Amino acid sequence: MPLTLFEKIWQRHVVVEEEGELLLHVDRALFHEGSSHAFAKLEQQGRSIARPQQVFAFNDHYVPTTGRDKGVNGIANAEIRNMVIQLQTNATKHGITLFGIDDPRQGILHIVPPEQGITQPGLLICGADSHTATHGAFGCLAFGIGASDMMHVMATQTIWQRSQKTLRINVNGSLGFGVSAKDVILAIIAKIGVAGGTGHVIEYAGSTFRTMSMEGRMTVCNMSIEAGARAGMIAPDETTYAYMQGRPYAPKGAAWDAAMMLWKQLPTDAGACFDREVSMNAADIAPMVTWGTNPEQGGPVTGAVPNPRDIEDEIAAQEAASAIEYQGLTPGMALTDIKVDKVFIGSCTNSRIEDIRAAAEVAKLGRAVIPAWVVPGSQLVKRQAEREGLDKILIAANFEWRDPGCSLCTAINGDQLQPGERCASTSNRNFKGRQGTGGRTHLVSPAMAVAAALKGRLTDVRELMKGA
Numbered sequence: 380m381p382l383t384l385f386e387k388i389w390q391r392h393v394v395v396e397e398e399g400e401l402l403l404h405v406d407r408a409l410f411h412e413g414s415s416h417a418f419a420k421l422e423q424q425g426r427s428i429a430r431p432q433q434v435f436a437f438n439d440h441y442v443p444t445t446g447r448d449k450g451v452n453g454i455a456n457a458e459i460r461n462m463v464i465q466l467q468t469n470a471t472k473h474g475i476t477l478f479g480i481d482d483p484r485q486g487i488l489h490i491v492p493p494e495q496g497i498t499q500p501g502l503l504i505c506g507a508d509s510h511t512a513t514h515g516a517f518g519c520l521a522f523g524i525g526a527s528d529m530m531h532v533m534a535t536q537t538i539w540q541r542s543q544k545t546l547r548i549n550v551n552g553s554l555g556f557g558v559s560a561k562d563v564i565l566a567i568i569a570k571i572g573v574a575g576g577t578g579h580v581i582e583y584a585g586s587t588f589r590t591m592s593m594e595g596r597m598t599v600c601n602m603s604i605e606a607g608a609r610a611g612m613i614a615p616d617e618t619t620y621a622y623m624q625g626r627p628y629a630p631k632g633a634a635w636d637a638a639m640m641l642w643k644q645l646p647t648d649a650g651a652c653f654d655r656e657v658s659m660n661a662a663d664i665a666p667m668v669t670w671g672t673n674p675e676q677g678g679p680v681t682g683a684v685p686n687p688r689d690i691e692d693e694i695a696a697q698e699a700a701s702a703i704e705y706q707g708l709t710p711g712m713a714l715t716d717i718k719v720d721k722v723f724i725g726s727c728t729n730s731r732i733e734d735i736r737a738a739a740e741v742a743k744l745g746r747a748v749i750p751a752w753v754v755p756g757s758q759l760v761k762r763q764a765e766r767e768g769l770d771k772i773l774i775a776a777n778f779e780w781r782d783p784g785c786s787l788c789t790a791i792n793g794d795q796l797q798p799g800e801r802c803a804s805t806s807n808r809n810f811k812g813r814q815g816t817g818g819r820t821h822l823v824s825p826a827m828a829v830a831a832a833l834k835g836r837l838t839d840v841r842e843l844m845k846g847a
């Protein structure tokens with residue numbers, strides 16, 4: 380029987396089935412400072428980590444993005460400093476690998492594992508962050524879990540799950556000038572909605588994804604959760620293997636050849652059935668921007684803030700009205716008339732080398748007229764960008780070049796918006812207060828974020844680049 384990519388991985392990981400739930404083997408578990416509850420529960424029950432070599436920890440959510448030369452002692456806020464130290468203590472105690480604050484490989488838990496070759500096709504990966512779906516870009520099944528499930532994973536290297544439905548999203552054709560992977564996923568979410576993937580695992584298929592870089596595929600899979608999906612995935616291919624080969628944790632020699640034989644069997648078989656399918660043309664996708672307070676509330680930058688009275692669905696109309704009020708906007712105003720106070724280029728959605736390159740390309744066209752931060756996703760990305768001279772381009776254009784971490788994506792390390800401040804952000808969530816209490820977020824691509832920084836308002840990057 381023809382099988383989907385998801386079904387092939389799922390079936391390979393079932394240990395036992397009981398009353399409709401399946402116990403699945405977990406290949407990799409990823410933690411950050413916020414995982415302290417899972418460690419505490421483990422210790423309360425007097426248990427230890429079953430497979431420490433398959434567990435990895437990352438200092439990312441709480442690390443500051445400036446003053447890092449002083450290490451952990453340079454963190455002024457005692458609460459934040461303790462969170463960073465606690466993860467170090469737990470990692471040492473349980474014998475798990477930590478990519479800590481002083482590690483030259485430090486970075487976000489969805490940026491570092493792909494860089495290190497920890498993320499591989501066919502694996503089942505659980506992470507203590509909902510954007511673990513990012514890793515699905517390599518043709519693995521990856522999803523975020525809470526503290527109770529994480530404790531179970533720690534103690535047994537397994538997890539109980541119910542089966543998921545499958546949704547294939549087909550996007551075909553070439554992306555237009557100034558359109559990026561971020562615009563593709565924002566356009567998908569605008570089309571299917573924030574509940575469009577609920578109860579499903581999404582497979583992204585079609586020529587647009589086949590020709591996309593691994594960085595772009597990670598951006599797309601990263602935001603699957605914003606469409607309500609359990610996970611998102613893209614079948615592995617030559618682009619995947621080329622990205623992985625030679626990375627520290629990737630298999631070598633005969634092990635690589637054996638792995639390739641398995642990986643090449645993973646793509647969805649011809650004739651396999653999905654519970655749902657959605658199709659889009661890449662040529663119809665424009666640079667996107669969100670106007671509201673969930674990732675579905677967005678559209679092409681050439682559009683306008685909607686009038687809730689024009690929205691037929693009563694609940695959607697109420698949600699739009701509430702979002703417009705919170706965001707301090709007026710129905711009908713052009714999106715390009717929205718003035719911005721701050722720009723953030725970073726997060727596990729858009730802080731890879733390709734994102735920094737795209738940002739620098741646009742930054743060459745002017746100078747930021749508002750505070751604008753670039754926060755690379757890892758030390759490796761940072762050093763690569765510096766080797767390419769991208770930091771100099773960005774600094775010359777009045778951007779702040781910071782150290783790696785989650786930073787303004789989730790605003791728990793001290794980097795945050797002030798009440799009422801408006802940010803064009805390359806992160807993945809525009810919920811009320813996500814970037815700081817009272818802060819207002821507009822999700823965009825890196826190129827669009829830089830365009831906003833140069834103009835001080837949301838701007839169509841294509842117009843800016845045409846004039847170059």
Ligand code: SF4
Binds near residue numbers: 726788
């Ligand atoms: S960058 Fe944001 S979404 Fe990504 S891991 Fe950090 S907090 Fe989570």
